[in-house]
Amino acid sequence: MLDVWGGLDEFCTEALAQHGCASVSIAVAERDGSTLTRAYGQADDANHRSATPETVYGLASVTKAFTAMAVCLVAEQGLLDLDAPISGAYEWPAPTPRQLLQHRGGFPAFYNFHYETGPLPIDIDHYRTLVREPGTDFEYSNIGYRELGRLVEAVTGQKLGDYLRGQIFEPLGLSSFGYGSAYPGSLPVAQRYSADGRAYATCFSGHPAAGAGWATAADVALFARTSHRLLKPATVAAMYDGVPFSEHLGYGLGRIVSRGAGPVLRSHGGGMGGIAAMMIDIPERETSVAVLTNSTNKAARDTIVGHLMGSLVPGFHRGQLNPSPERTRPMRLVQGEWNGEISTAEGEIPLRIDIRADRQIQIRMADSAPVTVAATASRTWDLRVSAPLQLPTADARLNSPNVALELRIEQDRLVGRATAFKDGDREGWLGAYLVHPCVLRSP
Known part of the structure; x- marks a missing residue:
């Protein structure tokens, strides 16, 4: 076993204290299947229950790697064509499963988290529209993975959790894994905490295939190291063929793949209310790492990952x-006024922006009082701005009190999106992220 443990006890204890994180569980798996584990801090503060290597944590978006594996297995079983368009009526040709796996299916970013039992108050289908032609660009989308989970269930006749258990967890000997809004097994579970230390209730969402997994760090590391054994070599090659989406990264079939100098890293992170997780495989070293924490704040996770990876990958x-x-x-953008609307399931919301000197933007939405904020731009957008404005829809009023505008010039219009969101969970639990088309015209 590689020596990554020197000074780790002190380092992790300090990282948890510095970043206000309750606990962390760590595992390193090697080629022979041996796994070393450590755990630090409190899995449950109120009950004074310490974290142990047997503690189960929520995985958030690390779940996407498991859903992607299920899709690949179904395809190998001849039940699904990765390159056949999915069903549905869209503005552009329908996306394929491969495009959805790579986050190039044209669906927008989205999440909806809810903390009471019963029907979800936000209907994900209101946001299940394409914002670009499939295959043209990368946009990380929980909606796409929700569609993939539904496809697996449709072609297998099984619930996704049952298929994952029978086709992945059990064959690989991963006994801790679970799937659902709450952990369905009998092992101890880490209580999830907000960034300022408040305990989360059970969280429900409309996209469980994108984030409803649970496991110990040891089983996550073993999955990263051994899951390729379930697939044919050609499928494994496709899984790790990451289409570039940034300078150093590409996204394959449910895995992020590093590009450029140094050993290749195949990874996936996860974060949501009370969860910050990371899974990494280093094929050149035949070693995998998992770091799981129970805080919304990713700082402790990232600090500990950096310490471990600094030892493993110079x-x-x-x-x-x-x-x-x-x-x-x-x-x-030059000074001037633009008028238009935000398109929502409840109808058009009037929007006016006044571009002023010193890159200040005055925004008036519907009947709200105007707000003046500073604006920036990026490679993708000619105008980016966020403001404490409440989008007046039932969905946004639930727990998304801010609006972000991302707009680009197309001929004589500003075209893009208006996103209702909540900035973290230091005031209440994490809310929803709701993207709406937006068009403005110069008078």
Whole structure:
């Protein structure tokens, strides 16, 4: 076993304290199947229950790697064609499963989290529209993975959790895995906490195939190291053929693949309310790593991942796992007024922006009082701005009190999106992320 444990006890204890994270569970798996594990902190503060290597954590978007594996297995069984369009009526040709696996299916970013039992108050189908032609560009979309989960269920006649258990978890000997809004097994579970330490209730969403997995760190590391054994070599090659979406990263079939100098890393991270997880495979070293924490704040996870990977991969940098934020540039639109609307399931919401000097934007939405905020731009957008404005729809009023505008110039219009969202969970639990088309015209 590689020596990555020197000084780890002190480092992790300090990282948890510094970043206000309750606990972390760590596993390193090697080619012979041996796995070393450590756990630090409290899995449940209220009950003074310590984290152990047997503690199960929520995986959030690491679940996508398991859903992608299920889709690939179904395809190998002849039940699904990865390159056949899915059913449905769309503005452009329908996306294929391969495009959905690569986050190139044309669906927008989306999440909806809810904390009471009963029907979900936000209907995901209101946002299940294509925002670009499939195959043309990358956009990380839980909606796409929701569609993939439904496809697996349709062609197998099984619930996705049952298929994952029978075709992946049991064959690989991963006994801790579970799937659902709450962990269905008998092992101890880490209580999830907000960034400021409040315990989360059970979380429900409309896209479980994108984020409803549970496991110990040991089983996540073993999955990363051994799951390729379930697939044919050609499918494995396709899974790790990451289509570039940033300078250092590509996205394959449910795996992020590093590009450029240094050993190739195959990974997937996950984050949502009370969860920050990371799974990494280093094929050149025949070693995999899993780091699971029970806090919305990813800082402790990232600090500990950096410490471990610095020992395993000389020259490691975080850009090999996570895309850097899109670089901002000054907003250069000329002064003037633009009028238009935000398109929602409840109808058109009037929107007016007034571009002022010093890159200030005054925004008026529907009947709300105007708000003036600073604007920037990026490679993709000619105008980017966020403001504490409530989109007046039932969905947004639930728990998404802010609006972000991302717009680009197309001929004589500003075209793009208006997104209702909540900025973190320091005030209440994490909300929804709701993207709406937006068009503005100069008078």
